[in-house]
Amino acid sequence: MTEKKMTSSRRHHLKSLMLQIGTDILEKEASDLVVAREAYLDESCPAxxxxxxxxxxxxxxxxxxxxxxxxxxxxxxxxxxxxxxxxxxxxxxxxxxxxxxMKKPALKKVRMSADQMLQALLGSKHKVNMDLRANLKQVKKEAKVEEAAVGDWRQNIEDKKDRKKMFEGAEA
Structure with a gap:
């Protein structure tokens, strides 16, 4: 179906009529407002x-x-x-x-330690130490007995040759 288009002169005429009716309505509202204001002032503020x-x-x-x-x-x-x-x-x-x-805003990466974060949240008066290692269980490690003096480098090479022969013997 084809729609009939309105001619520009008719559209202009209708638009001007609408504007004229609108201005008449606005003028009537303004005059009603003035009358209502005067009536209120006469009622509440006598001479x-x-x-x-x-x-x-x-x-x-x-x-x-x-x-x-x-x-x-x-x-x-x-x-x-x-x-x-x-x-x-x-x-x-x-x-x-x-x-x-709510849409969550994209958070920026901030490099801040836990202590700095708590200080920012609680203020500078509160001192909180967030040392995570303080509450860990202590584990005793066996100390390796290291040779006090480094031996001759040729001795180390000979020890490694024996190991190499051990592996070569296992392959054959």
Whole structure:
């Protein structure tokens, strides 16, 4: 089946109509936002009547301080909720990456002795000696009795000739 292709003029016309509808919607949303903001300000911030007497001014100041304290408490509560929500989001992100399975990074070869590794992990204050030979079982070796003085080299050659004859005799 062949699909009918739209002509470029029709596509351009449809695109311009979509853009016009989108701008109308954005303008309507902006005007609704302004109206909602004005309604909220009218509701929560009534017009200010400045009293003429000192006692009335002090009473007004106390009322304003009370309202400020109330708003600060609400702001603190909202801030705590936002912080809690952000922490939950981070925890969920971590759990998602754990479920997906983390890719292990390619490890670099590091030449480090066990003592250096423990010192890096535990800090320089802790002294740990990782002498692996310290816990090994001691085995006594029989000491070979070596000739104190090296003999004449000709004597060694003659001894080897006797051995050679021994093997040659076994072959024949």
């Amino acid at each position: 200010l009547d400045l009293p003429s007497g000192m006692e009335e001014l002090q009473k007004l100041c106390k009322e304003l301080h009370g309202k400020i304290d109330k708003v600060d408490e609400e702001r603190y509560d909202v801030d705590a909720k936002v912080t809690k929500g952000q922490k939950e989001v981070e925890d969920l992100k971590i759990s998602v990456t754990e479920l997906k399975g």
